[in-house]
Amino acid sequence: MVEETKELIPVMTSGNNLQNYEEAYASFKWEDAEKEFTWYTTGKVNMAYEAIDRHVDEGRGDKTALLFSDATREESYTFAQMKALSNKFGNVLRSLGIGKGDRVFIFMPRSPELYMSYAGAVKIGAIVGPLFEAFMEAAVKDRLQDAEAVAIVTTPKLKERIPLAELPALKHVILVGSEGELGERELSFEKLMAEASDQLEIEWVDREDGLQLHYTSGSTGKPKGVLHVHNAMIQHLQTGKWVLDLKQDDVYWCTADPGWVTGTVYGMWSPWLNGVTTVIRGGRFSPDDWYQTIEKYRVTVWYSAPTAFRMLMGAGDDLVKKYDLSSLRHVLSVGEPLNAEVVRWGLKVYGKRIHDNWWMTETGGQLISNYPSMEIKPGSMGKPFPGIYAAIVDDQGNELPPYRMGNLAIRAPWPSMMRQIWKNPAKYEEYFRLKPWYISGDSAYKDEDGYFWFQGRVDDVINTSGERVGPFEVESKLVEHPAVAEAGVIGKPDPLRGEIIKAFIALRDGYQPSEELIKDIQEFVKKGLAAHAAPREIEFRDKLPKTRSGKIMRRVLKAWELGLPTGDLSTMED
Ligand code: WT7
Numbered sequence: 001m002v003e004e005t006k007e008l009i010p011v012m013t014s015g016n017n018l019q020n021y022e023e024a025y026a027s028f029k030w031e032d033a034e035k036e037f038t039w040y041t042t043g044k045v046n047m048a049y050e051a052i053d054r055h056v057d058e059g060r061g062d063k064t065a066l067l068f069s070d071a072t073r074e075e076s077y078t079f080a081q082m083k084a085l086s087n088k089f090g091n092v093l094r095s096l097g098i099g100k101g102d103r104v105f106i107f108m109p110r111s112p113e114l115y116m117s118y119a120g121a122v123k124i125g126a127i128v129g130p131l132f133e134a135f136m137e138a139a140v141k142d143r144l145q146d147a148e149a150v151a152i153v154t155t156p157k158l159k160e161r162i163p164l165a166e167l168p169a170l171k172h173v174i175l176v177g178s179e180g181e182l183g184e185r186e187l188s189f190e191k192l193m194a195e196a197s198d199q200l201e202i203e204w205v206d207r208e209d210g211l212q213l214h215y216t217s218g219s220t221g222k223p224k225g226v227l228h229v230h231n232a233m234i235q236h237l238q239t240g241k242w243v244l245d246l247k248q249d250d251v252y253w254c255t256a257d258p259g260w261v262t263g264t265v266y267g268m269w270s271p272w273l274n275g276v277t278t279v280i281r282g283g284r285f286s287p288d289d290w291y292q293t294i295e296k297y298r299v300t301v302w303y304s305a306p307t308a309f310r311m312l313m314g315a316g317d318d319l320v321k322k323y324d325l326s327s328l329r330h331v332l333s334v335g336e337p338l339n340a341e342v343v344r345w346g347l348k349v350y351g352k353r354i355h356d357n358w359w360m361t362e363t364g365g366q367l368i369s370n371y372p373s374m375e376i377k378p379g380s381m382g383k384p385f386p387g388i389y390a391a392i393v394d395d396q397g398n399e400l401p402p403y404r405m406g407n408l409a410i411r412a413p414w415p416s417m418m419r420q421i422w423k424n425p426a427k428y429e430e431y432f433r434l435k436p437w438y439i440s441g442d443s444a445y446k447d448e449d450g451y452f453w454f455q456g457r458v459d460d461v462i463n464t465s466g467e468r469v470g471p472f473e474v475e476s477k478l479v480e481h482p483a484v485a486e487a488g489v490i491g492k493p494d495p496l497r498g499e500i501i502k503a504f505i506a507l508r509d510g511y512q513p514s515e516e517l518i519k520d521i522q523e524f525v526k527k528g529l530a531a532h533a534a535p536r537e538i539e540f541r542d543k544l545p546k547t548r549s550g551k552i553m554r555r556v557l558k559a560w561e562l563g564l565p566t567g568d569l570s571t572m573e574d
Helices: 020-025 046-055 079-097 112-123 137-147 189-195 230-242 262-272 287-297 307-314 317-321 340-349 423-432 471-478 517-527 554-562
Strands: 064-069 072-077 101-107 128-130 151-154 172-175 186-187 210-216 224-229 251-254 277-281 300-306 330-334 354-358 390-393 407-412 437-446 453-455 460-464 467-469 485-496 498-507 535-542
Touching: 020 079, 020 535, 046 079, 046 112, 046 262, 046 300, 064 079, 064 112, 072 079, 072 354, 079 112, 079 189, 079 300, 101 112, 101 137, 112 128, 112 151, 112 262, 128 137, 137 210, 137 224, 172 189, 186 189, 210 262, 224 230, 230 262, 251 262, 262 277, 277 287, 287 307, 287 437, 307 317, 307 340, 317 340, 340 354, 460 485, 460 498, 467 471, 471 485, 471 498, 471 517, 485 554
Parallel strands: 064 277, 101 128, 101 151, 128 210, 151 172, 172 186, 251 277, 251 300, 300 330, 330 354, 498 535
Antiparallel strands: 064 072, 210 224, 390 407, 407 437, 437 453, 460 467, 485 498
């Protein structure tokens, strides 16, 4: 049982989209939310049509869809321009013989080309796999191989990390910004786009046809390909209205990278389905840059993450006063626990409530949220979205009463729920083992007012700065280092990043622990896998705790780290 929290932040803004949560929850039906789509009249649909072309067809073509800037570029695109450019890219892919159901990957830094490619691929019915630009060769290879990608859109710099020899299915490497000679399988994006027509016959698909494939990590095995379908648009449209609280004249900024699900669903689909202008800012995080971005574009709705808010808090209250942030109307956070302290700070310095919400790659859209029309209890993720039934269940699937901790579960299905783990039905079924529940892997409790409170992961998945890292992927890379005999990886609590990655390592004979070796191992993971997956801390041990079958017992490593009892050790060897 947990203690009740009494702190409440009252409703502050009026005139929002969801006036009365309780009423909406009681009467809401997904079927009512979907009446706007072509599917309703023709039986067929396409996400990119609904997000872009529809606005042109309905006379909103001159409205700004995308405001892009980074260190070297500053551009803006209307819905009509995005329609024409994504049409062109759809034609490019078709001319290469690519079509419905084929996997097209996009591996590049945020840029307008990324968004036109994404939408163009969706328009011809391809399934898009976005890859975070920080991925290094091993991470890129695993994902492209698993998905049997046929084409990838990338840049001359990033293509160095694509091991073509090991990717026979990958027929086309489309390079954005190439200069000079093209190599094997390479094509120039600019050249193909210049030649392509801006008129396209859209591939009208079924609601249950594949849309995008986001790779994410579990506690065992390689990253899994989470498949989402066009039907998710129902949830993306509706959560955009009620959680993001989007209105026609909003300027909306989601700070997530499209390599992750927040960056596609809430950086692109949800705002565009709602016909709203989105800001995309390239480059790295810096407090000044972020505040400048809000000031410059007069951002009204801002969706970010706890680590970023904690870093902004660290940058100080005076910095906030240097900028005009008065355009902000609605602020949201997702991806990791949002400390009550940060919520209080946001209220003090921005004069705004930060609205926490909860979802996962697998859920394809927000499921539990704080709404503008609802009181906020700092530290709580809020209440289930109308149309979603969330519960806390025990390991047999029985619902638990308020204040009891257990598995955070959702009654399946819902519109944006994943429909497949790519080529791995057994992994998919694991989530639904306690029917009718989807078991999230998070533990939480619910209070008597129906607010949900996050407590942790029940598995070994690590959440560092809001990025989800599977310990297995890191361990597999670590043991490829010549000095490493065995490695076990855990998340260690960290005040800024939520968790940091810590590796326990047993060295091979002939190697001695040293600061230099630690650096070398860290570099090895950074260069081979991804910077965010490299352990910030490494501790050497003569031996690691293992089961008799040879599996490293991460739970024992975690107990060591936290100075907690190690629990049942009956399965441990000697
Ligand atoms: C995991 C999902 C949310 C989409 C992007 C991340 C954690 C997510 C919250 C929150 C505490 C949260 C959970 C979840 N998480 N939102 N509001 N409070 N924890 O998606 O990479 O699939 O990660 O992030 O542990 O299972 P993801």
